[in-house]
Amino acid sequence: MLILIRAVIGRDLRLAMRRQADIVAAMFFFIIVVSLFPLGVGPEPDQLRKLAPGVLWVAALLATMLSLPRLFADDHRDGTLEQLALAPQPLGLVVLGKVIAHWLVAGLPLVLLAPVLGIQFDLAGDALAVLTLSLLIGTPALSGIGAIGAALTLGVRGGGVLLSLLVLPLYIPVLIFGAGAVDATVSGLGPQAHLSLLGALALGGVFFAPWPTAAALRVALE
Amino acid sequence: MSHRVINWFRYASPQTFYPLAGKLIPWFWALAAIFGVAGLTIGFLVAPTDAQQGEGYRIIFLHVPASWMSMFIYLVMAFWAAMGLAFNTRLSGMMASALAPTGALFAFLSLWTGALWGKPMWGTWWVWDARLTSELILLFLYIGFIALQAAIDDPRRADKAGAILALVGVVNIPIIYFSVKWWNTLHQGASVSLTKAPSMAALMLWGMLLCALACWMYSIAIALMRVRTIMLERERHTDWVRALLAEKE
Numbered sequence: 001m002l003i004l005i006r007a008v009i010g011r012d013l014r015l016a017m018r019r020q021a022d023i024v025a026a027m028f029f030f031i032i033v034v035s036l037f038p039l040g041v042g043p044e045p046d047q048l049r050k051l052a053p054g055v056l057w058v059a060a061l062l063a064t065m066l067s068l069p070r071l072f073a074d075d076h077r078d079g080t081l082e083q084l085a086l087a088p089q090p091l092g093l094v095v096l097g098k099v100i101a102h103w104l105v106a107g108l109p110l111v112l113l114a115p116v117l118g119i120q121f122d123l124a125g126d127a128l129a130v131l132t133l134s135l136l137i138g139t140p141a142l143s144g145i146g147a148i149g150a151a152l153t154l155g156v157r158g159g160g161v162l163l164s165l166l167v168l169p170l171y172i173p174v175l176i177f178g179a180g181a182v183d184a185t186v187s188g189l190g191p192q193a194h195l196s197l198l199g200a201l202a203l204g205g206v207f208f209a210p211w212p213t214a215a216a217l218r219v220a221l222e
Numbered sequence: 223m224s225h226r227v228i229n230w231f232r233y234a235s236p237q238t239f240y241p242l243a244g245k246l247i248p249w250f251w252a253l254a255a256i257f258g259v260a261g262l263t264i265g266f267l268v269a270p271t272d273a274q275q276g277e278g279y280r281i282i283f284l285h286v287p288a289s290w291m292s293m294f295i296y297l298v299m300a301f302w303a304a305m306g307l308a309f310n311t312r313l314s315g316m317m318a319s320a321l322a323p324t325g326a327l328f329a330f331l332s333l334w335t336g337a338l339w340g341k342p343m344w345g346t347w348w349v350w351d352a353r354l355t356s357e358l359i360l361l362f363l364y365i366g367f368i369a370l371q372a373a374i375d376d377p378r379r380a381d382k383a384g385a386i387l388a389l390v391g392v393v394n395i396p397i398i399y400f401s402v403k404w405w406n407t408l409h410q411g412a413s414v415s416l417t418k419a420p421s422m423a424a425l426m427l428w429g430m431l432l433c434a435l436a437c438w439m440y441s442i443a444i445a446l447m448r449v450r451t452i453m454l455e456r457e458r459h460t461d462w463v464r465a466l467l468a469e470k471e
Contacts, residue, residue, distance in 0.1 A: 153373075165362075169359050170394050173397050216386050220379070222379060
C-alpha cells in the first residue's frame with residue numbers, strides 16, 4: 001500500500017519537475033494576487049495588518065484552484081488514468097498519492113512563500129509563524145477537497161470555471177479556521193482552537209476525499 | 223416476497239412513473255392552492271399585529287417556509303442521488319435534477335425575503351450572521367450542482383457526477399454551518415440575535431405551518447412537472463415516448 005502511494009508520488013513529482021513552469025506560474029500568481037491588495041486598499045500598515053490573514057488565505061485558495069485542473073487532466077488525455085483505474089490496487093490509494101504529490105508541488109511552495117509576503121503586510125513575528133503554520137496544516141485539505149472537484153469536472157466543457165463553482169464553497173471552513181488562527185493570535189486569544197480544527201479538516205479532507213474522487217473518476221472514465 | 227419487490231420498484235421506471243406523476247400533479251397543485259390560501263388568509267387577515275415589529279413581520283409567512291424548504295430539498299436531492307448511485311435507477315437522477323432548481327429558488331427567496339425583512343427591522347439589508355451566511359453558501363452549492371449537470375452532455379454521467387457532488391455537499395453542510403457559526407461568534411457579537419425564537423402567537427404559527435405545507439405541495443408539484451419533462455427529453459428514443467406522442471397528435 002505504502003509502496004503504491006510512494007510510487008505515485010514519485011511519478012507525479014518527476015512529471016511536475018519536468019514542467020517547472022507550471023509550478024512557478026502558480027507561485028507567481030499567489031505573489032501577484034497578494035501584492036495587488038495593498039495597491040487596492042492603500043498602504044496604511046494598520047489596515048494591512050488586519051487584512052493580511054484573509055488576503056493571504058484567499059490568495060492561497062485561488063492559487064490552489066489554478067493548479068487543480070492539471071491534477072488528472074494530463075493522465076486522462078494520454079490514457080494513463082484508465083490504466084490506473086484498471087489496476088488491481090484501489091483507485092482511492094492512487095488518488096491519495098496524487099493528492100499528496102499535488103500538495104508537495106502546489107501547496108508547500110505557498111507555505112514557504114507566505115512568511116515573505118506576510119512581511120509585506122507588516123505582520124509581527126508570532127502572527128507570521130501562525131500564518132505559516134496554518135497554511136502548512138490547511139493546504140493539504142485544499143488539495144484533498146479540490147481533487148473531488150477536479151475529478152468531477154474532468155473533460156467537461158468550461159471545466160476551470162466550473163471547478164471554482166464546485167470547490168470554493170467547500171473551501172469555506174478551511175478559510176475560516178486558517179485566517180481565524182492568525183486573527184486570534186493578533187488579538188491575543190491564541191490560535192490553539194483554530195489550528196486544531198484546521199488539523200481535523202485536513203485529516204478528514206486528505207483521508208476521506210480520495211474515495212469520492214475515485215468514484216467521480218470512474219464516472220468520468222465510463 | 224418477490225412479488226413485493228416487484229411492486230416496490232414498479233414506479234422506478236420512467237415509463238410507469240410518467241402517467242402516475244401526471245395524475246398526481248393536479249392534486250398537489252390543488253393542495254398547494256388550498257394550503258396557500260388558508261395560510262395567507264390567517265397570515266394577513268387573522269393573525270394579530272406583532273407587538274414589536276408591527277405589520278412588517280408578516281413576511282415571515284414566506285420567509286420561514288422558504289428557508290425550511292431550501293434546506294429540506296437539498297436533503298431530498300441527496301437522498302435521490304444516493305438512491306441513484308446505489309440502485310442505478312434512471313429515475314433517481316432525474317428526480318435530483320428536477321429538484322435542484324426549486325431548491326435554489328427557495329434558497330434565493332429565503333435570502334431575498336430575509337433582506338426585505340432585515341431592512342426595516344435591523345436597519346440593514348444584510349448582516350454576516352451565521353444563518354444568513356450558511357444560507358448563502360447553500361445557494362452556492364445548488365448553483366454548483368446545476369452548473370455541473372448543465373456542463374455534462376451525457377445525462378447518465380451528469381446524474382452520477384451530480385450525485386457524488388450532492389453527497390459531498392450533504393456531508394459538508396454541517397461542517398460549513400458550524401464553521402460559519404463559530405467564525406461569527408469569534409469575530410464579533412452578532413448585533414442581531416436570530417436564534418432566540420420569539421414566543422409566537424398560536425395563530426401566527428398556524429399560518430406559518432400552513433404556508434410551509436403550501437410550499438411543500440408546490441415543490442412536489444413543480445418537481446413532478448419538471449421530472450416529466452426531463453423524462454420525455456431523455457427517453458425520446460424509446461417506444462413508450464413515441465407511442466405517447468403519436469397518441470397526442
